[in-house]
Amino acid sequence: MTAKLTFQDLTFYEMPDHVRIALLKHFYIEIEKELLKEGIGTYNIPDPHTIEFEGVMQEQAERKFYQILGKHIDELKSIKGRNTATYVHKNSGIPLMGCLSFGIADKGTTLLEIKPITGCNMGCIFCSVDEGIGTRKTHEFVVEKDYLVQEVNKLLDYKKHQGMVIYINSHGEPFLYADMVGLVADLKKNKWISEIHIITNGTYLTPELCSQLDKAGLTHLNISVSGFDAEKAKEVMGSTAYNIEKVKEIITYLTKHTKIEVIITPVVMFGINEREMGKIIVWAKQIGVKKVCIQNFLMNRRGRNPAKELDWEKFKEFLHQLEQEHSMKLLFDLKLEKTKEYPKPFKRGEVVQAEIGTQGRYKTEYIAVAQQRCITLPKVVQKGDNPLKKGERISVMITKSNHNIFVGEIVHKRGRK
Structure with missing residues (x-):
């Protein structure tokens, strides 16, 4: 037997x-x-x-x-970097709303962000969330596909709004998620969804994977290309392993052999790579990419900040000049409609009863759970060798409450259930 x-x-x-x-x-x-x-x-x-x-x-x-x-x-541990990790599944007791690092982020518009995984294979010098090579983060998250699809479907049925746009926009590289094709295929079945975008650095894409994504119903790949020449590309991606020629090849393949629309999304850092933008535009036009969306580098408290921000008026002037030089539209208005949001269960300043759900991204960070929401506790000071345990009951004061994303601080510990 x-x-x-x-x-x-x-x-x-x-x-x-x-x-x-x-x-x-x-x-x-x-x-x-x-x-x-x-x-x-x-x-x-x-x-x-x-x-x-x-x-x-x-x-x-x-x-x-x-x-x-x-x-x-x-x-659970991550193979890349050996960080500890949490598998967020339907029986884990961890909700998919409330935390910016994983799950679902809904700002009450027709654009919905979903984040199935954390971590990255690159170390982009402009990364606003400090992912990948050289990160200070010590913990990763990966979400069960069926749980994520289930909760997205529930939310969209609540909104009842046609023309929803899904952005698979991980804190890191989404193609570290092994079941990406299955995720796209399941999302495509939802009647409320009209577009599915994946935000990626393109390094994991292969012709076979692109064909699978095409068949699964992916509509857009937003690919970050912030350097055109080999050495400059390696510099801005923060990795000597980055191969811009392979990324160019796969983008060319996508334009010729799939229905997926490619959007090239450089991040411009003045004093570092502004001269690369014109080269990228010329090449994009040559291979048939219809849209290049240049992003202005923005400084972030926990991000990598290799340059200063350019104010928006000067940034727009820069784009106008490129538009005139290359006869390509570069300034876009993102047309979003308002939609229903789930009610927020907490207000700023409110003290709520919660439980520790898991470790957070940083050593001092935890994720608490209350009323089907996650609450990020960014600065947990612990005395001695007595770390907080999963299921430990705490009182939390909400310090930030915005679009069902919550941050708090512990005001009282109450022990375990």
Whole structure:
């Protein structure tokens, strides 16, 4: 009698004294071999996505395996950088609204941002959220696809507004998310959605992946290209591994072989890469890219700030000059309509009862949970070696409350449930 457990999102690796289980390619936990043998039975890994147990019934093996997995899921780590990580799934007790780092961000318009994952493979010198190479962040998030789609569908059914535009705009590189094609395909089924954009640096794109995204229903790829010459491109992307020629090749492929509309989205930093903008525009026109949307670099308290901001009037003058030189529209008005938002359960200054849900992105940061919302606690001061635990009850004063994004500070600890 052999129980066979096969998974799409899990990959098994035999290690000397433990089994490494990768979740969605980029995250993993490690379980001691003896724990699997004693807890379930003698095991075998016939292929990377399957584990078999001898002498145990199928239902029993599944139940025990999920119990072991559940006990270890809080030990999840990111393969890239080895940061600790949280898997946000429908049974995790962590809502998808309230936190800017992951989940859903709704500002009450026809544009809805969703963030299935954190982390990045580049180290862009202009990154406003300090992601990727050299980041000070110590914790990552990855969201279960079905949970994310479920909550997006609920929100859009509440809004009841046609022509919704979805921006898959992670804090980092969204194509670190292993099930991106499935996410796009599921979102495309929603009757309220008219466009799906992915904001990316383009480094993970391949012809095969682009074709899959095209078939899944992706409408736009917003690709960041902030340097045209090889050395300048590496400088602004903060990585010697960045290959601008490969990114150019995949953009050319997209324009010739898919229905996906490419929008090239450079970030201009005056004194660093303003001379690259004209080169990018000329090349974009040559390969048939219809839209180049140049973004003004903006300083951020926790971001990387290699240059000063240019005031908006001077920035517009810069774009007008480029428009005249290259006969291409570069100034755009984002036409958004107002839509219904979920009611905000908290107001600024209010004290609410909450529980610790998980570690936040930084060492001093935690995510609390209350009334189906996350509350970011950015500066948690702890005494001694007694960190806050998941499920610990606390009183939180709301310090920021904006479009169902909440920030707070602990005013009283109440112990565990």
